[in-house]
Amino acid sequence: MNTTTRIVFTGMGAVCAAGLTVDELWTRVVSGQSAIGPLRRWDASRWPVQVAAELTGVDNRTLVEDRKLHKSISRTDMLGIYAAGAAIKHSGLTAYRDAMKPEAVVHFNDRTGVFAGSGGGTYNSNYDFLPLLTEAKGELPAFGRELGNVVNPMWLLKNLPNNVLCHVGIRHGFKGVNACVTNQCVSGSQALAEAAWALREGEADRAVAVGHDTPIDAETILRYHRVGLLAPDTIRPFDAKRAGTVLGEGAAAVTIETLQEAQARGAQILGEYLGFGCVTEGSGILEIRPDGDGVARAIELALADARLQPADVGMIVAHGNGTQSSDASEALGIRRVFGTHPPPVTAFKWAFGHCIAASGMLDLVMALRALSERVVPAVATIETLDPACRPLPVFAHAQAPRSGIALVICRGFAGMNAALLVGEVPCVLD
Numbered sequence: 001m002n003t004t005t006r007i008v009f010t011g012m013g014a015v016c017a018a019g020l021t022v023d024e025l026w027t028r029v030v031s032g033q034s035a036i037g038p039l040r041r042w043d044a045s046r047w048p049v050q051v052a053a054e055l056t057g058v059d060n061r062t063l064v065e066d067r068k069l070h071k072s073i074s075r076t077d078m079l080g081i082y083a084a085g086a087a088i089k090h091s092g093l094t095a096y097r098d099a100m101k102p103e104a105v106v107h108f109n110d111r112t113g114v115f116a117g118s119g120g121g122t123y124n125s126n127y128d129f130l131p132l133l134t135e136a137k138g139e140l141p142a143f144g145r146e147l148g149n150v151v152n153p154m155w156l157l158k159n160l161p162n163n164v165l166c167h168v169g170i171r172h173g174f175k176g177v178n179a180c181v182t183n184q185c186v187s188g189s190q191a192l193a194e195a196a197w198a199l200r201e202g203e204a205d206r207a208v209a210v211g212h213d214t215p216i217d218a219e220t221i222l223r224y225h226r227v228g229l230l231a232p233d234t235i236r237p238f239d240a241k242r243a244g245t246v247l248g249e250g251a252a253a254v255t256i257e258t259l260q261e262a263q264a265r266g267a268q269i270l271g272e273y274l275g276f277g278c279v280t281e282g283s284g285i286l287e288i289r290p291d292g293d294g295v296a297r298a299i300e301l302a303l304a305d306a307r308l309q310p311a312d313v314g315m316i317v318a319h320g321n322g323t324q325s326s327d328a329s330e331a332l333g334i335r336r337v338f339g340t341h342p343p344p345v346t347a348f349k350w351a352f353g354h355c356i357a358a359s360g361m362l363d364l365v366m367a368l369r370a371l372s373e374r375v376v377p378a379v380a381t382i383e384t385l386d387p388a389c390r391p392l393p394v395f396a397h398a399q400a401p402r403s404g405i406a407l408v409i410c411r412g413f414a415g416m417n418a419a420l421l422v423g424e425v426p427c428v429l430d
Contacts, residue, residue: 005199005200005202005258005259006258006259006260006272007196007199007200007256007257007258007259007272007273008256008257008258008259008262008267008269008270008271008272008273009254009255009256009269009270009271009272009273009368009422010090010091010092010093010206010255010256010257010262010267010268010269010270011087011088011089011090011091011092011093011208011253011254011255011270012086012087012090012252012253012254012255012270012365012368012369013082013083013084013085013086013087013088013089013090013252013253013254013365014083014086014250014251014252014253014361014362014365015055015063015079015082015083015086015250015251015252016035016053016055016248016249016250016251016252016352016353016355016358016362017035017036017037017053017054017055017056017248017249017250017352017353018033018035018053018351018352019035020058020062020082021086022365022369025351025352025362025365025366026366026369026373028351028352029348029351029366029377030375030377030398032378032380033351033380034053034234034350034351034352034380034381035053035248035351035352035353036051036052036053036233036234036235036246036248036350036352036353037051037052037053037054038050038051039051039052039054039216039221040054040056041054041216041218042218047218047221047222048222048225049221049224049225049230049231049232050232051231051232051233051234051246052216052221052246052247052248052249052353053216053246053247053248053249053250053352053353053355054216054248054249055079055249055250060078062082063078063079063081063082064078064081064082069167071154072154072157072158073157073158073163073167074121074125074158074159074163074214075214075249076118076119076121076164076212076213076214076249076251077158077163077164077167077212079212079214079249079250079251079358080116080118080163080164080168080210080211080212080251080253081164081167081168081171082251083210083212083250083251083252083253084114084116084164084168084208084210084251084253085168085171085172086253087208087210087253087254087255088168088172088208088253088255090255091255091257091267092265092267092268093112093172093206093255094172096265096267097109109173109174109175109176110175110176111176111204111205111206112174112175112176112204112205112206112207112208113174113176113177113178113195113198113203113204113206113207113208114165114168114169114174114176114178114207114208115165115178115179115180115181115191115192115194115195115198115207115208115209115210116162116164116165116168116179116180116181116191116209116210116211116212117180117181117182117183117186117187117188117189117190117191117192117209117210117211117212117357117358117360117361118161118162118164118180118181118182118187118211118212118213118357119182119184119187119212119213119214119215119356119357119358120161120182120184120357121159121161122214122215122217122219122220123217123218123219123220124217124218124219125155125158125159128150128151128152128155129151131150132146132147132150132151161180161182162180164180164210164212165178165179165180168208168210172208174208176203176204176207177198177203177204177207179191179194181194182357183357183412183416184356184357184412184413184414184416185319185354185356185357185359185360185410185411185412185413185416186278186360186410186411186412186416186417186418187211187213187356187357187360187412188209188210188211188212188252188357188358188359188360188361188362188364188410189211189276189278189360189361189364189408189410189418189420190278190418191209191210191211191361192209192211192254192256192273192276192360192361192364192420193276193278193418193420194209195207195208195209195256196256196273196276199256199257199258205257205258205261206255206256206257206258206261207255207256207257208253208254208255208256209253209254209255209256209361210251210252210253210254210361211251211252211253211357211358211359211360211361211362212250212251212252212357212358213249213250213251213355213356213357213358213359214249215247215248215249215355215356216247216248216249220247221247224245224247227286228244229244229245229323230244230245230246230247231243231244231245231246231322232244233246234246234350234381235320235321235322235349235350235353235354235381236322236350236381236382236383237318237320237321237322237327237347237349237350237379237381237382237394238318238320238327238331238345238347238379238382238385238386238389238392238394239322239381239382239383239384239385239386240383240384240385240386240387241383241384242322242323242324242327242386243322244322244323244324245321245322245323245349245353245354246322246349246353246354247353247354247355247356248349248352248353248354248355249353249355249358250352250353250355250358250362251355251358251361252358252361252362252364252365253361254361254364254365254368256273259272269425270368270372270425271368271371271372271422271423271424271425272422272423272424272425273422274305274306274308274405274421274422274423275302275303275304275305275306275307275308275420275421276301276302276305276418276419276420276421277297277298277299277300277301277302277303277304277305277418277419278298278301278416278417278418278419279294279297279298279301279416279417280294280414280415280416280417281293281294281415281417282415283415284414284415285413285414286413287415288325288326288329288415289329289415290325290328290329290332291329291332291333292329292330292331292332292333292334292335292336293333294329294333294411294415294416294417295329295330295332295333295334295409295411295417295419296332296333296334296336296337297417298409298417298418298419299333299334299337299407299409299419300337301419302407302419302420302421303337303421305421306421308405308421310337310338310339312403312405313338313343313402313403313405313406313407313421314343314344314401314402314403314404314405314406315343315344315345315346315367315370315371315376315399315401315402315405315406315407316334316342316343316344316345316346316406316407316409317345317346317347317348317363317364317366317367317370317406317407317408317409318330318334318345318346318347318394318409319347319349319359319363319409319410319411320346320347320348320349320350320379320394321349321354321411322349322350326411327386327389328386328388328389330409330411331388331389331390331392333417334392334409335391335392340391341391342391342392342393343393343401343402343403343407344376344393344394344399344400344401344402345376345392345393345394346370346376346377346378346379346394346399347363347379347394348362348363348366348377350379350380350381351380359410360408360410360418360420363408363410364408364420364422367406367408367422368406368422370401370406371401371404371405371406371422371423371424372424372425374400374401375398375399375400375401376398376399376400376401377398378395378396378397378398378399379394379395379396380396381396382394382395382396383396404423404424405421405422405423405424406421406422406423406424407419407420407421408420408421408422
């Protein structure tokens, strides 16, 4: 692998319950406003959990203009396509391409990749079948005879996990290397890592990477609740009174380019991709090692990839999902790498919920914005740091970063742990 190729961010896009733009999300975060509220997707008055971070009041045509396309894609696809489009527009890639000669356009498109991280769908993708199964009383021949008359013929198309990957490429004419990652919470982070790998290996000059998910679903919430993961009101990362996480829906995307390509077209550089590490604890689907081993090893791999030392890191964006075991073990993993004086720590899920496959990418765009603003945002819902998480510098007030490098941690089921290192613009220009 070529580790000398420098990779930079030139565009960002995001959408979730906190807003339709990165600016709107940032405003919510720095003002201490959480988008978590009453669950309105269905009548949840008898549901064990009645809160979520839902995107409301937004017409589907705001997300995807083409109404015909709405018939063959799902809600998570709409969010992913919207975020990717926003990142591409922000980067100026298509405007730059449109000024090229026809033969140069062909090369540009062939050298532009698309990478998507998706949640793989929710239980509601199966709901079309349930009334017919009930009517057929479980008899498969009767079910099969009526299947075509009852189930939407677009069912399969709407539930393909790579819809965003496909439609972003189609809409923008990007024909280069591509991949779709479906790996629960770390999907978006891994999609970005795959995109960066492609640029380092010379397979592409630029790429768009997106993470998207809409896990707010009746059965999903019920099952998360039954395994003790959901809070009744809000997310309190690392707090002594934390009671679990809250599901949200959203998407975030970035465009990355080699530094050479970005400078050649005069692009605005938002930050630099420095390194990535990903490991599994190998202990089970829901089990988390209490010693933070997976978190620590992922961070160590990211530091090695970036050729950095722990002291170089200026701030940490923690996974901070608010569950007892995840927060406590994450704190231990951070302390194993950084010792008793880690850099300032923040987390963002308290502001817009846990968006599962989109969570890592949402945290990334907020980290890049935090670096540009030279501030580590507060965690508005923390009151008393859990003794099990000490010493961890996470506070209900903003802090100053130690340097222009941020570490973003993302965790998922089956013991997945990912760590991403990014740098602010001055790091790129040195």
